[in-house]
Amino acid sequence: xxxxxxxxxxxxxxxxxxxxxxxxxxxxxxxxxxxxxxxxxxxxxxxxxxxxxxxxxxxxxxxxxxxxxxxxxxxxxxxxxxxxxxxxxxxxxxxxxxxxxxxxxxxxxxxxxxxxxxxxxxxxxxxxxxxxxxxxxxxxxxxxxxxxxxxxxxxxxxxxxxxxxxxxxxxxxxxxxxxxxxxxxxxxxxxxxxxxxxxxxxxxxxxxxxxxxxxxxxxxxxxxxxxxxxxxxxxxxxxxxxxxxxxxxxxxxxxxxxxxxxxxxxxxxxxxxxxxxxxxxxxxxxxxxxxxxxxxxxxxxxxxxxxxxxxxxxxxxxxxxxxxxxxxxxxxxxxxxxxxxxxxxxxxxxxxxxxxxxxxxxxxxxxxxxxxxxxxxxxxxxxxxxxxxxxxxxxxxxxxxxxxxxxxxxxxxxxxxxxxxxxxxxxxxxxxxxxxxxxxxxxxxxxxxxxxxxxxxxxxxxxxxxxxxxxxxxxxxxxxxxxxxxxxxxxxxxxxxxxxxxxxxxxxxxxxxxxxxxxxxxxxxxxxxxxxxxxxxxxxxxxxxxxxxxxxxxxxxxxxxxxxxxxxxxxxxxxxxxxxxxxxxxxxxxxxxxxxxxxxxxxxxxxxxxxxxxxxxxxxxxxxxxxxxxxxxxxxxxxxxxxxxxxxxxxxxxxxxxxxxxxxxxxxxxxxxxxxxxxxxxxxxxxxxxxxxxxxxxxxxxxxxxxxxxxxxxxxxxxxxxxxxxxxxxxxxxxxxxxxxxxxxxxxxxxxxxxxxxxxxxxxxxxxxxxxxxxx
Amino acid sequence: xxxxxxxxxxxxxxxxxxxxxxxxxxxxxxxxxxxxxxxxxxxxxxxxxxxxxxxxxxxxxxxxxxxxxxxxxxxxxxxxxxxxxxxxxxxxxxxxxxxxxxxxxxxxxxxxxxxxxxxxxxxx
Numbered sequence: 001x002x003x004x005x006x007x008x009x010x011x012x013x014x015x016x017x018x019x020x021x022x023x024x025x026x027x028x029x030x031x032x033x034x035x036x037x038x039x040x041x042x043x044x045x046x047x048x049x050x051x052x053x054x055x056x057x058x059x060x061x062x063x064x065x066x067x068x069x070x071x072x073x074x075x076x077x078x079x080x081x082x083x084x085x086x087x088x089x090x091x092x093x094x095x096x097x098x099x100x101x102x103x104x105x106x107x108x109x110x111x112x113x114x115x116x117x118x119x120x121x122x123x124x125x126x127x128x129x130x131x132x133x134x135x136x137x138x139x140x141x142x143x144x145x146x147x148x149x150x151x152x153x154x155x156x157x158x159x160x161x162x163x164x165x166x167x168x169x170x171x172x173x174x175x176x177x178x179x180x181x182x183x184x185x186x187x188x189x190x191x192x193x194x195x196x197x198x199x200x201x202x203x204x205x206x207x208x209x210x211x212x213x214x215x216x217x218x219x220x221x222x223x224x225x226x227x228x229x230x231x232x233x234x235x236x237x238x239x240x241x242x243x244x245x246x247x248x249x250x251x252x253x254x255x256x257x258x259x260x261x262x263x264x265x266x267x268x269x270x271x272x273x274x275x276x277x278x279x280x281x282x283x284x285x286x287x288x289x290x291x292x293x294x295x296x297x298x299x300x301x302x303x304x305x306x307x308x309x310x311x312x313x314x315x316x317x318x319x320x321x322x323x324x325x326x327x328x329x330x331x332x333x334x335x336x337x338x339x340x341x342x343x344x345x346x347x348x349x350x351x352x353x354x355x356x357x358x359x360x361x362x363x364x365x366x367x368x369x370x371x372x373x374x375x376x377x378x379x380x381x382x383x384x385x386x387x388x389x390x391x392x393x394x395x396x397x398x399x400x401x402x403x404x405x406x407x408x409x410x411x412x413x414x415x416x417x418x419x420x421x422x423x424x425x426x427x428x429x430x431x432x433x434x435x436x437x438x439x440x441x442x443x444x445x446x447x448x449x450x451x452x453x454x455x456x457x458x459x460x461x462x463x464x465x466x467x468x469x470x471x472x473x474x475x476x477x478x479x480x481x482x483x484x485x486x487x488x489x490x491x492x493x494x495x496x497x498x499x500x501x502x503x504x505x506x507x508x509x510x511x512x513x514x515x516x517x518x519x520x521x522x523x524x525x526x527x528x529x530x531x532x533x534x535x536x537x538x539x540x541x542x543x544x545x546x547x548x549x550x551x552x553x554x555x556x557x558x559x560x561x562x563x564x565x566x567x568x569x570x571x572x573x574x575x576x577x578x579x580x581x582x583x584x585x586x587x588x589x590x591x592x593x594x595x596x597x598x599x600x601x602x603x604x605x606x607x608x609x610x611x612x613x614x615x616x617x618x619x620x621x622x623x624x625x626x627x628x629x630x631x632x633x634x635x636x637x638x639x640x641x642x643x644x645x646x647x648x649x650x651x652x653x654x655x656x657x658x659x660x661x662x663x664x665x666x667x668x669x670x671x672x673x674x675x676x677x678x679x680x681x682x683x684x685x686x687x688x689x690x691x692x693x694x695x696x697x698x699x700x701x702x703x704x705x706x707x708x709x710x711x712x713x714x715x716x717x718x719x720x721x722x723x724x725x726x727x728x729x730x731x732x733x734x735x736x737x738x739x740x741x742x743x744x745x746x747x748x749x750x751x752x753x754x755x756x757x758x759x760x761x762x763x764x765x766x767x768x769x770x771x772x773x774x775x776x
Numbered sequence: 777x778x779x780x781x782x783x784x785x786x787x788x789x790x791x792x793x794x795x796x797x798x799x800x801x802x803x804x805x806x807x808x809x810x811x812x813x814x815x816x817x818x819x820x821x822x823x824x825x826x827x828x829x830x831x832x833x834x835x836x837x838x839x840x841x842x843x844x845x846x847x848x849x850x851x852x853x854x855x856x857x858x859x860x861x862x863x864x865x866x867x868x869x870x871x872x873x874x875x876x877x878x879x880x881x882x883x884x885x886x887x888x889x890x891x892x893x894x895x896x897x898x899x900x
Contacts, residue, residue: 652803653803655801655802655803656803659799659801659803673863674862674863674866677831677832677863678863678866680832681832681833681834681867684801684802684834685834685835688802688834688836735871735872747835747838747839747871748834748835750870750871751834751835751867751870751871754870755870
């Protein structure tokens, strides 16, 4: 659940940072505190030693003083021996801090010099007890007596175990007593005072230096007078040092102390892992070394304890902090996790997924708000997109229908291929968008004149297409009326100017070709000059150009006359050809078109090749403009064409005459018998139809022109009857019905369409003209 | 361009054989129509149009044949064509004329047809 989540990282990082900081602080604190504590401990140890020394010295001084006083009294005042005993008893009884006191006299000055005098009082089981030290004890030989007697100085004895008297460990202060006897200062005796080592131990026991720290007192010769372990009493210190201690070092320290200096040194502790400290200082009065021994580690125990408590409390605090951080961050990121889940849901297209509630105005609240906004906008956007897509689909459907309608306005639906004895014509239009602004038209007037036109409306798309439709209708109207080219352009111009708020315009090439003389009369309204191929050259023709149509009224267009020759090929195209761009923004160019036209190929192939060449040039660049190409080729040699004509009145003999004439003519031309029969049949069907339905005025005739060329036979029927286009208006029976349902009649038009290759009807000069061509 | 029409009637077999010689066109159709109507009026079981020597037929001629075919069918009789030459055949094909009309390519097929017709008459 946590893994690499924000929560984990936050908690981990925070805890780690704090833990590191605390560890650093603790370490520094410990080191500083340790140094300070050890310094304090050292000072305190020194103070302790000093205080114990002072206390002991006060004790000793008190004892020494009273002893000295007794000696002074004894030296001044003569007492009897029994008085002396009583005096001594009083002193001991009086001084509780005194274990025992002795008074021994030089035997010379006693009442009984053989025996001498030595009285000793001491505490025994709480009672002051008297012992006479004369006799076997032989007190004169004892150190406590001998030393003061010989050197005349008072002083402390080495510690010893008093077996005779108190049976305790003790040290004795001896003071020599001198008395002036006979004017002579004589040694009179010795006064002693006993101090039990237990008394001294009392002071040492008050020293507290850690758990195992203790104090010890040595005699001047280095014997232990007081220490923790009573077994070691009276033993030389250097002999009882625990193993691992540097005896020499200790000896040096003792030497320093006996020289009156303080000594202090770290030594190994008993368990050898820690450092212990030894401090030694001599008692100023006796020179006894007083020492303390303590472990640094123990002295630092409180610090460690404090540190342990600190660390523990810190760990607990950290744990609490971590819990709080996790709780807070999970609380904060809860909407984020919900948001992540919701977003995944949204990404599958479910825009109604509820987003987590985030009332707060913090970053999260703003994020959720932004997401909600995004969700709404996405939803709206998708809905709008769906609507737009639907509407675009509908529009595209309508455009496709419009394109179909527009193409149907062009002769042969935008792809024309006409083979005539006198000319071949191929034309094709390909719009850049589904509907376009290019146009072409051609119209054969009789068999003498051919009208051709190619135009280009500015811009493309729907507006251009509508403008084109208007121009196309008018153009065809004027062409069928047989108007001259320049006049057609002038009229069309005036028509198009009307209501042309958008200032659209049309460039137009239009011309009439006289199929007899091969003279082309044409006018150009700003249109690209057509290319003329003659023999092995192909060049744009020179023309007097007029303005584009639709922009200004009452314009005049110059007439051009061009004499064509047999074998010529005229290519009229729109700028979609020469201005076709490729990815490098290079135009296809008229030169490339002219070069291509040099190929002598059948027109449909040549025309297709020109479109392919433009496409190849453009490559992946989309077609930017409508492309229209019209190719008009004249036969290389005037094919020897034979034309016959017959005029038929409308009477009973008409059909018979026609059939006989046709039969004779076709036999003369040596046509295939089957073909003859079919052509006669067609002629009969057309003629009888005209007679039957044409309502021919009296005294009028049907004119039939039959022309034979190298590869075709054409029949043109002209009659002054009522306007009637048998190709579209004639009644046609449904074919293939069985006898019960077959219609009687309505068969003729089927026959003429099946038996000829090309049918063309036009009405001009109040005559019906029906032209039928059969390819041979 | 004339049309000669020969009619042979075998009343015993109830068969009329109408031979067309020449051209059946707009001009000749009315006369032929009259002649054919006479034959049809006799109510024979089978009327065969022999086109062996028919050079030409136009839609006017076809119209006459259509009309006759309807009449014969209405009377429960039959109209058949025999020996259609290729270009005559083509006209029929173009117009998909009378798809249910019996057509014999030659005299032999016609005779066989007549034989079978006889059988049917006898059996019925």
